[in-house]
Amino acid sequence: MALLQISEPGSSSAPHQHKLAVGIDLGTTNSLVASVRSGLTSVLLDDDGHSLLPSVVRYVDDASIDVGYSAQTAQSTDPLNTIISVKRFMGRGLKDIDVSTQPYHFVDDGMLKIETRAGIKSPVEISAEILKTLKTRAEKTLGGELVGAVITVPAYFDDAQRQATKDAARLAGLNVLRLLNEPTAAAVAYGLDNGAEGTYVIYDLGGGTFDVSILKLAKGVFEVLATNGDSALGGDDFDRRIFCWTLETSHCSPLNAGDTRLLLTKAREAKEWLTDHASAQITCKLSSGDVIDLTLTTKQFIELTQTLVAKTLTPIKKALRDAALCIDDIKGVVMVGGATRMPQIRLAVADYFKQTPLTNLDPDKVVALGAAIQANTLAGNKSDSDVLLLDVIPLSLGLETMGGLVEKVIPRNSTLPIARAQEFTTFKDGQTAMSIHVLQGERELVADCRSLAKFELRGIPAMVAGSARIRVTFTVDADGLLSVSARETLSNVEANIVVKPSYGLSEEQILAMLKSSFGAAESDKNARMLAEAKVDATSLILAIKAALQQDADLLSTTELAAIESQLQAFETLTQSGDAHAIHTATEALNTATEAFAAKRMDKSVSAALAGRDLTTLEI
Amino acid sequence: MMREEYFELFELKPSFNIDLAKLETNYRAIQSASHPDRFVTALSAEKLASMQTATLANEAYLTLKNPANRAKYLLSLQGIDAVKETNTHMPAEFLMQQMEWREAIDDAKTARDVTALESLLSEMQQAAKVLQTELTSLIDVKKDYVLATDATRKLIFIDKVCTDINKIIELIE
Helix, strand or coil: CHHHHCCCCCCCCCCCCCCCEEEEEECCCEEEEEEEECCEEEECCCCCCCCCEECEEEECCCCCEEECHHHHHCCCCCCCCEEECHHHHCCCCHHHCCHHHCCCEEEEECEEEEEECCEEECHHHHHHHHHHHHHHHHHHHHCCCCCEEEEEECCCCCHHHHHHHHHHHHHCCCCEEEEEEHHHHHHHHHHHHHCCCEEEEEEEECCCCEEEEEEEEECCEEEEEEEEEECCCCHHHHHHHHHHHHHHHHCCCCCCHHHHHHHHHHHHHHHHHCCCCCEEEEEEECCCCCEEEEEEEHHHHHHHHHHHHHHCHHHHHHHHHHCCCCHHHCCEEEEECHHHHCHHHHHHHHHHHCCCCECCCCCCCHHHHHHHHHHHHHCCCCCCCCCEEECECCCCEEEEEHHHEEEEEECCCCECCEEEEEEECCCCCCCCCEEEEEEECCCCEHHHCEEEEEEEEECCCCCCCCCCCEEEEEEECCCCCEEEEEEECCCCEECEEEEEECCCCCHHHHHHHHHHHHCCCHHHHHHHHHHHHHHHHHHHHHHHHHHHHHHHHHCCHHHHHHHHHHHHHHHHHCCCCCHHHHHHHHHHHHHHCHHHHHHHHHHHHHHHHHHHHHHHHHC | CCCCCHHHHCCCCCCCCCCHHHHHHHHHHHHHHHCHHHHCCCCHHHHHHHHHHHHHHHHHHHHHHCHHHHHHHHHHHCCCCCCCCCCCCCCHHHHHHHHHHHHHHHHHHHCCCHHHHHHHHHHHHHHHHHHHHHHHHHHHHHCCHHHHHHHHHHHHHHHHHHHHHHHHHHHHC
């Protein structure tokens, strides 16, 4: 984070300086980057004036990578090295996807990977290429280094998929301010534009994911009441229905990878054409010389896809039930995602909610715009339209218990951040280790839920069976990401946790990838580390001094003296050239001010409550 | 850390019958001041304080908002664990009622009859309302924590069955 503040020594903490932050919609089909400039939110364009970046990555050869339109044009001529819809593979294993519809050479490495001519690539690395392209675009347009980015994810993404997205951003060199749920981002853009208040449903059908969120919009606070969805349902599936129909109708023999891609592209074009026309022509010449020439009518298209449309209604019903609401409680339905342009979707939604859905914002851009607004707020740029977003965890978290059953620890739709503790005991005399299996999902059997991680608790003091008390605490942060800690409460021994992510990259793998992508000489690295440590230290000193100026009265004379003397010693140390020592002292000083920070928090909560009392009185 | 007691946190008097609007307003005020989104670029000590306060506020809000949880929490302030395994006392008439409900649910489940399940749901919600009136009197007025524990256990049972019914409806649909 420190890196980004290097603008001008001394002035970097100036309160009025606008910090460059962006919102990124990392979509299945297309990705976008948007930003707030002089109070206006807009999508940033590439050199050719395009706002969308097709989420397509092509490994051209060992050294060069194409992303976007240029990669997209090669998808039927170089299908094995041109990766589309990589979002569908994020945080997934090979068994999670239907390999038969994909042209790639998959590698099963715990998590799924793809063999390309540039080597074996993970979905995280491939997504990082898309993010890098958007980062470059943003820095060029905005004229400076980014403080950070808000990256959107489908609300229904599980922990593994979220973690993979965050890893991809790290690999792309982005500082992630927050992972934001796509429907929530859309609500921000929509609500602020329309000054909406009340309970709204966001219906978000993207290229490969479907989300529904129910939000209560009130002045200053957007509260997600419930979310549901299907992280493997999207516009792509409508293309595939047309594709299958084409194969059946034209009695084609099995296709090669290039022809499959060609026909899928034709299917997508037909789908888009049918939005405004009564019939579409599907014409193409296959590599075998066979010619396909078919007419698809709107009526046929609706019949082909009616089960898909119906599939989106089930999550809506579930979300309404979870929020304890009925259709009459819903003030409006906001349509998000390019796939909601299909007339049969709009009709189905209108029919279900007995009202015309809201489509006045561009369904392709609304998520990126909302993310940009939130990025601007999170980066600390003051604006009149700051809203607080209270989001939820989409899927329950649980633990494996006896007999392969899952016991829920955190139920779905709990407001974040949340922490829950669970107590365990030992099964055998003298047992010093136990393994804990964390799962996500709503089903009762371990086999039906997603395995997030297996933990080994070691170092439990040897006791009689059943007498140890091991308290495992699950914490889900505002990004929706889980962390786990454990302690034996009788002896107060902190147990060691060995985390083995069931999917995704380990910390070592990420560090190795970052290292190889920077490839900087050791001396450069040290200089960089020292510069970073010093900037970190300087901002810490400034922030503590500012806090003391404001709230020194919260501390006793002894507490104040302790912090001041530590601060003085720290200032002297920062003059040294020892990056490691500065870094260690920074952490120590941070820890030393925790109690002070808690008191300040207490004070601002009291002030917020008092402020609330005043406004109530005024009314 | 700050005010650990849930009622105090929201500036409410510990009672079963609470001002839900005030609970919500104060919850939002606390979240506005403490949510991690307000501290994204702050120092790690401040981030920690934010995380702890926002988490506490969420847990406290969830506990006080739901009547069964609120009653259970009020009893815990009196040193009573309403769901303790040894606390199995339940009047015979309620046990009969429980069995009738369970049978009706099983029948509706077998018949995949969503309408029947939904009418069972509203019947149980009606029963829950009666219990809530009882609890207001038992906890807030009479301070009869023994009878309040019985009523709380019934309310928790009804909550659980309602969750089960919703799950069954979800499976059928």
